[in-house]
Amino acid sequence: MLIRTQYLLTHPDAQRRARIRETDEREVQITQTAFRMAGIITFFVSAAALFILLPLCMQAYYTLLGVLALYALTFLAVNFWLSKRI
Amino acid sequence: MNNRIAELRKQRRISQAELADAVEVTRQTIISLENGRYNASLLLAHRIARYFDLTIEEVFLFEGNPYESKFQT
Numbered sequence: 062m063l064i065r066t067q068y069l070l071t072h073p074d075a076q077r078r079a080r081i082r083e084t085d086e087r088e089v090q091i092t093q094t095a096f097r098m099a100g101i102i103t104f105f106v107s108a109a110a111l112f113i114l115l116p117l118c119m120q121a122y123y124t125l126l127g128v129l130a131l132y133a134l135t136f137l138a139v140n141f142w143l144s145k146r147i
Numbered sequence: 148m149n150n151r152i153a154e155l156r157k158q159r160r161i162s163q164a165e166l167a168d169a170v171e172v173t174r175q176t177i178i179s180l181e182n183g184r185y186n187a188s189l190l191l192a193h194r195i196a197r198y199f200d201l202t203i204e205e206v207f208l209f210e211g212n213p214y215e216s217k218f219q220t
């Protein structure tokens with residue numbers, strides 16, 4: 062990474078190409094959609110896994126439940142915050 | 148939303164790479180725009196239109212009449 066950074070600092074053309082690759086709106090949209098889909102799928106699979114964990118291990122059940130609750134609370138908090146900012 | 152990017156590019160003999168470089172997006176984005184698989188943001192549409200020295204409406208063709216109201220009698 063250090064070598065890459067050094068290279069980009071000494072080659073403005075390469076730096077510009079790298080900046081375009083990283084800020085390209087289609088690529089950014091793809092990445093954001095992928096993150097969103099991964100979050101949704103993980104959430105619902107985890108919620109389904111709760112039913113499997115319930116008869117097996119209560120500690121793991123409560124841990125997973127806590128993680129899902131944290132996810133939901135974070136979503137609500139960020140949703141509220143963004144609705145005030147934007 | 149359709150567009151005339153491919154047509155305009157060929158008229159001016161510009162490659163996809165050159166256009167992509169000029170409006171600061173990747174070549175893949177230009178390909179997706181020309182194939183109609185991706186819709187440009189307002190900012191990108193403006194940059195592309197300005198590159199061709201045209202208005203946005205002359206480059207991007209909106210389907211249907213945007214001024215036609217559903218409730219028009």
